[in-house]
Amino acid sequence: MTTGPVDLKVVNDALASLASCLADLRALPHESLAEFTADRRNPAAAESLLRRALQAIFDLLRHLLAKGQGQGVLQYK
8 A cells, every 4th residue: 555645634533523522421420430320321321432432543543554654454453
């Protein structure tokens, strides 16, 4: 794979997605475990937001590796 220009839209979209997930995570109750688990949806929401945040990071890094370094990544290890 050859290097090419990094697409700033891809970078900005990934960073915006990451920022959104982090903001939503911070909005969840976090004063105590009891408060967090009082609503059974909170752990599921936190898990989903963490997965989406990690996916945004992985997608961004995959794009940077492909365009900036010419290294195609097919799977995350």
